[in-house]
Amino acid sequence: MRDIxxxxxxPGEALPPLWKRLVWFAGLAITGALSxxxxxxxxxxxxR
Incomplete structure (x- = not known):
C-alpha cells in the first residue's frame, strides 16, 4: 500500500515535474482562499 x-x-533524486508542483501550489492557494x-x-x- 502506498503511503499517504x-x-x-x-539528495540527488529528481524532483517531480514543475507542472505538477505548480498545480499543487495553485490548488492549495485557491482552497485556502476559499475556506x-x-x-x-x-x-x-x-x-449580524
Whole structure:
C-alpha cells in the first residue's frame, strides 16, 4: 500500500515535474482562499 504522506526526495533524486508542483501550489492557494472567505462570510452572518 502506498503511503499517504510521501517523503521528500533524497539528495540527488529528481524532483517531480514543475507542472505538477505548480498545480499543487495553485490548488492549495485557491482552497485556502476559499475556506478563509467561507469562514469570514459565516462569521459575518453570525455577528449580524
Amino acid at each position: 504522506i510521501e517523503r521528500p526526495p533524497a 478563509c472567505a467561507a469562514i469570514a462570510y459565516a462569521l459575518k452572518l453570525l455577528l
